[in-house]
Amino acid sequence: MEKNRNYFIAIGLSVVIVLAWQFLYMNPRMEAQQRAAEAQQALQQQQAAQNPTFTPESPGAATTTGNLPGAGQAQATATRDQALAKSARVAIDTPAVSGSINLTGARFDDLKLREYHETVDDSSPLITLFSPADTHDGYFGEVGYIGSDTSGAVPGPGTTWTLAGGDKLTTTTPVILSFTNEKGVVFNRTISIDDHYLISVADKIENPGAEAITLSSYGRITRNNKPVTPSVWVIHEGFLGVPGTDGSLSEHTYSSIEKEAVTNAKATGGWLGITDKYWAATIVPPQTMPYEGRFTHFTDGQPRYQADYKGDALTIQPGQSTELKNMVFAGAKEVPLVARYAQDYAIPHFDLLIDWGWFYFITKPMFQLMDFFFRHVGNFGVAILLTTVVVKLIFFPLASKQYASMANMKRMQPKMTELKEKHGDDRMALQQAMMALYKEEKINPIAGCWPVLLQIPVFFALYKVIYVTIEMRHAPFFGWIQDLSAPDPTSLFNLFGLLPYDVPHFLMIGVWPLVMGITMFLQMRMNPTPPDPTQAMIFTWMPLVFTFMLASFPSGLVIYWAWNNTLSVSQQAVIMKRHGAKIELFDNLKGLFKRKPAESK
Incomplete structure (x- = not known):
């Protein structure tokens, strides 16, 4: 009895430590990071409003010679609407995006995504991707030239282009811009856009003069300040690109580039840019032109x-x-769209724009399978359930072998009981005798753990799919689950919303985490009770620990886990019945409520 009491105390302390660590360290740390980022953003906005603007290039000026533009940019002194009103613009109007092109620099600095909102509420604001450079959240793309002594002025950040054709950029009507320098060199630019997110910038440079000219092209994606988002290890946000055609992905965080800029080796082909969790902005240079890529701060x-x-x-x-x-x-980093761009425009490894992770060989096929089911059933939650069934069928032969071994172990219970009676308190002799029995009967004593261990890579792959792919963002299931990429919004501790108060984050134990915990508990009870009391106690408390752990995970992942447990229980019951083993689920449940006889002193 004393031993059992100590086990309960040890398990209880472990649970308390886990919860205390989450509540007293992790949650305050995440909230502090969020507050610090918001405070820094507010301070930068205040300082920008107090400091005068400085601009290295006057409006209408063009670049003559020098390096890539970037240094000496104006501070943020305007709201987004004020900044947009400062310069002449050409509207962008497509089914997927809206915004405008800044004729100063022919810059893409005003872009909203029409198909995506900030929240699940369709009346919430649209996602704003690009904003002018002189706003706090400035974010833009630009293509220009760097001149030489022979070229004269060439189009750069301060160049005012002339609108030569088209009054609005649509999927069917391109915009034509023109610039002529003091030497008569003519730059004609045709800008077109597809029905999604790919903008083409086609330049024709004519030299009518009497001598050759030399210049270099450049392209850049520039962002003011870091985005205010919590740092999550499972996904990369920051700089990325594939410079060249060898498929080598270059990834760097904002913090690493703050310490040291990265210049990639000269390459031909490829792409580079900046990525968020769901959105990205990249520049794709002319694919036959050698260039040198760079990530800098x-x-x-x-x-x-x-x-x-x-x-x-x-x-x-x-x-x-x-x-x-x-x-x-x-x-938006839509999976089929990004893959189509990679194929149709021969952009090397453009599909790596989506962070599939280390288990990409599982993650990507799993998404494709889920997407296949989604196209037929119209609900990603149902697609997750169907994908789980397919995964169970794939692992069925191995699971069948494992469960058969467990069924044989159940039949060996009488012999194991005899060994316990024979060796009494001699634990070493008992362990040796049991191992000999396992070997003789060809039984794996840890067979019950294999079904759980085998699904861990699949679990992480599915977590990656649900967390990373934009298709899961704001994807509803049924009832109260309106976003499979977010945790279950209900909580046991306010009776699932019946009581009018909010609960702390670490107590957000919703309906689906509870269902997952119950199904995991039932699955554990399908297995023989481990002879070691410590192992038995761990198996008893594991479902509770997992319930708390997975409560903050995306609801789609918790639904998968609960459904997978349910299928596992059914599968195990069928296999064990086929092998003539008794299904002791209900006996094990009854045993939890039986008082154990007192130990003799």
């Missing part, structure tokens, strides 16, 4: 993060012309 004016490239020098002979085509992706 500027602190003058205000913190800015920039992914850019500089192409090799181009020489245009007198009376000749040349053409270049850049592409800018700015939008």
